[in-house]
Amino acid sequence: MSDVFADLVGQDEPVATLRQAAAAAARVVAGEQVAAGAMTHAWIFTGPPGSGRSVAARAFAAALECERDGVGCGECHGCHTTIGRTHADVRFVVPEGLSIGVNEMRALVLRAASAPSGGRWQVVVIEDADRLTEQAGNALLKAIEEPPPRTVFLLCTPSTHPDDISVTIRSRCRVVTLRQPPADAVAEVLARRDGVAPDVAAWAAAAAQGHVGRAKRLARDADARGRREAVLSVPRRLTGVGACFEAASALIKAAEAEAAEQLVETDAAERSALEQALGAGGTGRGAAGAMRGAAGQLKDLERRQKSRATRSKRDALDRALVDLAGFYRDVLITNLRAPVGVVHTDVAAQSEAAAGKWSPESALRRLEAVLACRQAIDENVKPEIAVEAMMLNLWRG
Numbered sequence: 001m002s003d004v005f006a007d008l009v010g011q012d013e014p015v016a017t018l019r020q021a022a023a024a025a026a027r028v029v030a031g032e033q034v035a036a037g038a039m040t041h042a043w044i045f046t047g048p049p050g051s052g053r054s055v056a057a058r059a060f061a062a063a064l065e066c067e068r069d070g071v072g073c074g075e076c077h078g079c080h081t082t083i084g085r086t087h088a089d090v091r092f093v094v095p096e097g098l099s100i101g102v103n104e105m106r107a108l109v110l111r112a113a114s115a116p117s118g119g120r121w122q123v124v125v126i127e128d129a130d131r132l133t134e135q136a137g138n139a140l141l142k143a144i145e146e147p148p149p150r151t152v153f154l155l156c157t158p159s160t161h162p163d164d165i166s167v168t169i170r171s172r173c174r175v176v177t178l179r180q181p182p183a184d185a186v187a188e189v190l191a192r193r194d195g196v197a198p199d200v201a202a203w204a205a206a207a208a209q210g211h212v213g214r215a216k217r218l219a220r221d222a223d224a225r226g227r228r229e230a231v232l233s234v235p236r237r238l239t240g241v242g243a244c245f246e247a248a249s250a251l252i253k254a255a256e257a258e259a260a261e262q263l264v265e266t267d268a269a270e271r272s273a274l275e276q277a278l279g280a281g282g283t284g285r286g287a288a289g290a291m292r293g294a295a296g297q298l299k300d301l302e303r304r305q306k307s308r309a310t311r312s313k314r315d316a317l318d319r320a321l322v323d324l325a326g327f328y329r330d331v332l333i334t335n336l337r338a339p340v341g342v343v344h345t346d347v348a349a350q351s352e353a354a355a356g357k358w359s360p361e362s363a364l365r366r367l368e369a370v371l372a373c374r375q376a377i378d379e380n381v382k383p384e385i386a387v388e389a390m391m392l393n394l395w396r397g
C-alpha cells in the first residue's frame with residue numbers, strides 16, 4: 001500500500017500535483033498527446049529544512065521511472081532502483097563542499113542530454129541547488145532553456161529567493177512548495193514507519209520543530225539527545241562574561257565534534273579508495289603517468305574533504321542554534337500567554353521560570369540575538385565571533 005510518496009509527511013497538495021505530472025509523463029512515454037504544461041522539464045522543490053525537499057524530488061523521480069503508468073508504485077524495478085539511487089537514468093548531485101562547481105555541472109548537463117537507457121526519462125536531481133556557483137547556474141540554465149525531449153531537472157532549494165536560486169532559473173521552472181509538517185503528522189509517521197513508541201514520537205516531533213529527519217534522530221539516537229540537552233542548558237549557565245565565553249567555546253567544540261564524528265569514516269574510506277585506485281597501476285605502462293597525477297588527485301580530495309567538513313560543522317552549529325531559538329521562543333509565548341504549544345516540552349519548567357523573570361521585550365531580544373547569530377554565520381562571519389556576541393546578548397537580555 002505504501003507507494004513512493006508515502007514518506008512525504010503532511011504534504012497532500014504538492015503530492016497531488018506530482019502525481020498528476022507523473023501520470024502525464026507516463027502518457028508522453030506511451031506516445032500519447034498531453035495538454036501543454038501537463039508535464040514540465042524543470043522543477044524547483046522548496047520548503048523549510050526537514051520538510052522533505054529531497055524526499056519529494058526523489059519520489060517524483062521514481063514516479064517518472066515507474067513502469068506502472070507513472071504511479072510511483074514503489075514495487076517495480078524503476079521505482080526500486082530510483083529510491084535506492086542506482087537507476088541508470090537518474091543522477092543525484094549532492095554537493096560535498098560549500099558549492100557546486102561549473103565543471104561538475106557541465107559534465108552533468110552533457111550526460112543528461114543522452115537518450116534515457118530505460119526508455120523513459122533522464123532525471124537529474126540537484127540537492128541544495130542554492131549552492132550552485134554563478135557559472136554552474138549559467139551552465140544549468142542553458143540546459144533548462146532548451147531541454148532535451150526526455151530530460152527532467154529537479155532542483156531542491158530552501159526558498160525561491162534570488163539568494164537561493166537565480167531569477168532566470170526560477171522563471172523556467174515549475175515550483176513545488178512544501179510546508180513545515182505539523183508535529184502530529186511527524187509523530188504519526190515516526191510511529192508508523194519507524195516503530196517509535198507514540199509518547200517518544202510526540203516528544204521528538206515537537207522538539208524537532210517539524211524537521212522529520214531530526215525528529216527521527218532524536219527519537220533514536222542517544223548522542224543526539226545528549227547534544228540537545230547540552231544546548232538547552234546554555235540559558236541557565238550564562239551567569240557572567242566569563243561564563244558566556246565558556247558557553248560559546250563549548251557550543252563550537254560540540255558542533256566540531258559532531259561534524260568530525262559524522263565524517264571520519266567517509267573521509268578515510270574515500271582516501272583509501274583513491275590510494276588503491278592510484279596504486280593499482282603497478283609497474284605497467286601508464287604507471288608513471290598515474291604517479292604524476294596522484295599528488296594532484298590526493299590534494300583535490302583533501303580540498304573537497306576540508307570544504308565538506310566546514311559545511312558539516314556549520315550545519316551542526318545551526319541545528320544547535322535552532323534548538324536554542326526554540327527555547328527563547330517558548331519563553332516569549334509563555335510570557336505572552338500565546339495559545340500555541342511550546343517546542344521543548346521537557347524543559348518547560350525552565351522556560352516558565354525564565355518567563356517569570358524576563359519581560360516580553362527582553363525575551364524577544366534574546367530570541368533575536370540567536371537569529372542574528374544564524375544570519376551572521378550565513379553571511380560568513382567567523383562562527384566563534386558570532387556565537388560569542390550572541391552569548392553576551394543572551395546574558396544581558
Ligand SMILES: [Zn+2]
Binds near residue numbers: 071075
Ligand atoms: Zn513503480
